[in-house]
Amino acid sequence: MPIDKNLMRLVKIEDVNIETPTVKTIFFKDSLSSVSKPGQFLMVWIPRREELPLSVMISDTKNHAAITIRKNGYGSTSLFNKDIGDRIGIRGPFGNSFSFNKSLKNIIFLGGGTGLVPLVRLLYYIKEYDSKFTFIMGAKTKSELFFTELIYEWAKAKKIDLHIATEDGSLGTKGYPTDILRAFLSVHKDIDMIYTCGPELMMKKVYDIAIINSVRMEASIERYMKCGIGICSSCCINDKLVCVDGTIFNETKIQKLTEFGVSYRNKSGILTKF
Amino acid sequence: MDYDIPINIAGLDLKNPVIVASGILGLSQSIFDRLYKIGAGAIVSKSISLLPREGYRNPTIVSVDNMSYINAVGLANPGAESFSTEISKNKGPLLVSLVGSEKSEFSVIVRKFRDHKILGFELNLSCPHVEKMGMEIGDDLKLVYDIIQSIKKETTKPLFVKVGLGKSDILEVAKVAESAGADGITAINTLRAMKIDIETQCPVLENKIGGLSGSAIKPLGIRCVYELSKSLKIPIIGCGGIMTYSDVVEYMMAGASAIQIGSLIGLKGISSIGKIVMGLRSYLEAGNINDIKEIIGIAHR
Missing domain, CATH: 2.40.30.10 (Translation factors)
Structure with missing residues (x-):
């Protein structure tokens, strides 16, 4: 059974x-x-x-x-x-998962902290495909970065461009990963998809940048969760339940989520500003 | 799809008798609007207390077999003030569930919803996992009577009283509720239950004890509704372990005028609401039953 x-x-x-x-x-x-x-x-x-x-x-x-x-x-x-x-x-x-198909030829991953986890799992699954991968990683400082060695290891067999942003400039570009994304998109006009996971305000910036540049994107949204099976409502964002309708939402869905990057439900269910 | 199986209960005209139980998807107006659209006859909110409650730490729910759950959420809710703002624009068939530990709290909560477009209220007298709230109130018959009277003084809207299997006899509590002016009874709530993990040798739920819902409690629910409908004049909403339209029919034959679902949504998702309504409609059509009222309490004959 x-x-x-x-x-x-x-x-x-x-x-x-x-x-x-x-x-x-x-x-x-x-x-x-x-x-x-x-x-x-x-x-x-x-x-x-x-x-x-x-x-x-x-x-x-x-x-x-x-x-x-x-x-x-x-x-x-x-x-x-x-x-x-x-x-x-x-x-x-x-929950659902990131969508991927082989027609996506030029892909950006953008994440920070433990938000890197689903992105790394996705890259692991698709790294053999004939697509171009750019990984943009952010952290407060150099010592808080992780999974970089893993990506460098994978990059030996397959070209993966790794860009790093640290807020204090201790490694890579000084600033935020979204700064790198903005600059990158101003040069590269052929991006098919951006996958992102990390702090919501960072993902909101990714969404805004993706919309301006007419690039498709998918974000893994986080909310306070109790049941995980779509009955308690703790994780709701607008009329969606993150645990069963998400956690992955694309730009079309996010467009209707007026609470995205604005407010979340606290433990008692009160809508609270970020 | 119109999901129409019209039913009147306690003076309320519902689109159909399938109601989303309290505690299930009960705190967001946007979610309520989504549930109305996909077929819910009515929705009962999470139990609202005077002040916000964060509830217990996880785990708050554990699956005990593939059809039943034990939960101890701890009555997490935004409190009366925030929730009245949340639903200020509600137009759908919403019942606000009420919970408290003192008689005086209930009238204050009810007053917060005085100008709201809601169907009415459900009084939670049977939450099995929070001390001094819910079930412990339900076991004090004098307090039950006083709380119901204090609520009825504040509102002309129907009040359903949700009873469970606590220390006091369910029939006795329901009769007290009826005599105090309740407009209907919801039966049954979850039952006190527990899950221990034998490998780590500890209870799974943070609160250790929770409330059992799902298939495991359906026969108890049927029995309670059957006995309640025999001795009460006010209508009954049946609740407990409804997974299919045939379970709905069984509850209605036992004497329920409407039913509530909860665990089913965890197992099959929110589209199960519409499916159960359509299943019920097909059942009625196949049996040439023109009015669903014909089957209510038919098992008593």
Whole structure:
């Protein structure tokens, strides 16, 4: 009988990767997660602590998947402190995924922080295709960057242009990844798609730049989530539920989301300005 | 599609008897508008308290088999003031669910919706997972009577009272509600339940105990609606584990004038609302039943 994705599976952490002093990737065996589409997420249970929605990261091992976590609040810190041998609960994968087809010949990925996770998973899936890839990555400072080595590794076999922006200028261009995007689009007029994930105000800028340049885009939107299965409304943005209608929305859908980049629902459901 | 299976309940004319239960997709006007369009006969909001509540930390819901859930959201809601702003432009068939811990709170909440275009209210007397709210109120019959009277003093709109299987007998609570002026009864709420993970040896829900919903509770719901409709004059909204149109028919035969769905939406998505309405319509057409009222309580014959 196939496993029901709604039922929680207990998995053992088999490996960890320290990405930065505050970011860790956790690897585990779970066949359902291993076949997650790029952009899908898991509800991850840290026993006795919390349950968090987290985008699925790649693993090179068959039937395995991973999650990448930045220690921030109560739940994410509890998860960050987990190590090899510890157990966590997984349900999902949930949500839609980035769209991709081979007619997209010139693609930009733009992300920052743990927002890089779904973009890296997407690139992993499509890097063998005959398309041109540009990856724009942003961080506050050099020490907070991660996944760069992974992309450099992939770039050995296949040309991937990696552009880096740091707010303090400690690596790459000083400023924001959206500054690089704006400059890039003023030169390159043949971009077919921009995939983005990261802070919403950054993605709002990406959307605005994409619209001005008539380039298609898709963004992975984040909202406070409870159920993950489309019944609690915690994650609603306008009339959409991020957990089941998203998390990926394209520019046509985003155009109707007047709350995008403007407001979100807090834990009690009150619409709150960013 | 028009989703029309007209039904009148407690003086309200509904497009059809399929209502979205409280706690399900209940806090955004944009979502309400979407639900009306795709076939919901009415919607009950999340239970609204006087002040905002953040609810419990996750996990707030756990799937116990492929058709049932246990949840302990902790009555997260934006509070009366914010929610009255949220729905200030509502034109659809909305019932506002009310929850509180003191009698005095309810009249204050109801007054916030005095000028709103809503159908009426549902009083949550049966939330099984928040102390001093919901079920613990429902177990105090004198308090139930007083709260209902205080609400009825503030509004002429219909008030449904949602009952569950708490410490007090469900029939007794419902009779008290009827005598206090309730216009209808919603039965049943979720049942106190628990899920323990045997590998990590700990309860899954943050609150440890939650409310069981879905297929597992349907036979209990049917029994309660059957018994309630035998002893009450006011109409009943049946709720608990409805997954198909045949479950709707079963609840109506037991005596429900309308029904509510919840867990189904988690399993099959929001398009399941319209599907269940259309399934019910086909059932009525196939059986040459011109008015759905004909099947209400038919099992009592």
